[in-house]
Amino acid sequence: MDGGEASNESSSRNQLENRTEEQDELKKKLIEYDDFTWKLSSSMEPPQGSEMLKYVGGVDMSFSKEDSSVACACLVVLELPSLRVVHHEFSLLRLHVPYVPGFLAFREAPVLLQILQKMRDDKHPFYPQVLMVDGNGILHPRGFGLACHLGVLAQLPTIGVGKNLHHVDGLNQSEVRRSLQLKENEHEQVITLVGNSGFTWGVGFRPTLSSIKPIYISVGHRISLESAVEIVKMTCKYRVPEPIRQADIKSRAYLQKHQTEPSKRIWTATTGQTEP
DNA sequence: GCGACAG
DNA sequence: ATCTTGTCGC
Numbered sequence: 001m002d003g004g005e006a007s008n009e010s011s012s013r014n015q016l017e018n019r020t021e022e023q024d025e026l027k028k029k030l031i032e033y034d035d036f037t038w039k040l041s042s043s044m045e046p047p048q049g050s051e052m053l054k055y056v057g058g059v060d061m062s063f064s065k066e067d068s069s070v071a072c073a074c075l076v077v078l079e080l081p082s083l084r085v086v087h088h089e090f091s092l093l094r095l096h097v098p099y100v101p102g103f104l105a106f107r108e109a110p111v112l113l114q115i116l117q118k119m120r121d122d123k124h125p126f127y128p129q130v131l132m133v134d135g136n137g138i139l140h141p142r143g144f145g146l147a148c149h150l151g152v153l154a155q156l157p158t159i160g161v162g163k164n165l166h167h168v169d170g171l172n173q174s175e176v177r178r179s180l181q182l183k184e185n186e187h188e189q190v191i192t193l194v195g196n197s198g199f200t201w202g203v204g205f206r207p208t209l210s211s212i213k214p215i216y217i218s219v220g221h222r223i224s225l226e227s228a229v230e231i232v233k234m235t236c237k238y239r240v241p242e243p244i245r246q247a248d249i250k251s252r253a254y255l256q257k258h259q260t261e262p263s264k265r266i267w268t269a270t271t272g273q274t275e276p
Numbered sequence: 277g278c279g280a281c282a283g
Numbered sequence: 284a285t286c287t288t289g290t291c292g293c
Contacts, residue, residue, distance in 0.1 A: 101283090134283070
């Protein structure tokens with residue numbers, strides 16, 4: 001036996017170093033421009049023969065208040081322009097990876113990826129053309145948040161949507177709100193998030209007139225910031241865009257239904273096993 | 277050194 | 284993430 005605490009500290013430090021390396025490695029595959037064949041349905045004259053954007057996915061996770069390691073992951077697919085939910089899928093599981101700011105993907109990406117892969121393997125007709133993620137894209141300390149991580153691994157266009165600002169490169173939410181206040185008279189609902197370094201990390205977006213608190217949109221994978229904002233605008237009935245809002249509602253409801261009755265068959269992300 | 281820090 | 288009711292306003 002050795003000094004337990006010191007060794008735990010050094011091993012968790014190594015763990016984060018490894019995860020940082022993994023993020024840096026995956027980031028080499030990141031594509032930050034429009035890399036898809038479909039067109040946005042908001043375009044004027046849909047050119048004949050070109051595929052339209054019709055199926056927008058959204059992912060979110062909810063957690064049990066009694067046992068915070070028990071979670072429900074949900075993927076929904078909405079149809080444009082109706083915003084009707086045409087498909088949803090759940091996964092109830094137990095997580096062993098803690099939440100660490102800057103490393104959310106290591107906690108949430110495995111299950112979400114598993115759900116996406118299942119849908120793709122089934123050749124499901126509603127497999128999403130683009131995916132909205134409840135977490136940031138390049139708006140991240142190392143420019144590689146959950147939305148990027150998931151996008152690269154699933155090879156799918158993704159959009160990062162944060163409900164709170166991750167403070168990076170001098171950005172802070174009170175300043176964003178001030179900027180939106182100043183521009184509200186010009187009907188301006190979008191503020192570009194430029195950090196101290198001059199880099200554009202994403203945009204702050206006020207979806208409705210009444211909402212004070214903006215959401216934060218950033219590039220995930222295979223999409224430009226401009227297209228990402230356009231798609232978010234098309235799906236915003238309330239502050240949170242519908243794909244994410246529906247995934248949130250459904251995952252929360254599923255969890256409450258299943259935490260009342262003794263939870264059986266919880267899938268464990270790390271082992272891929274089912275526990276009684 | 278101290279605080280900040282997506283979900 | 285989660286704990287939580289009513290309430291002010293269109």
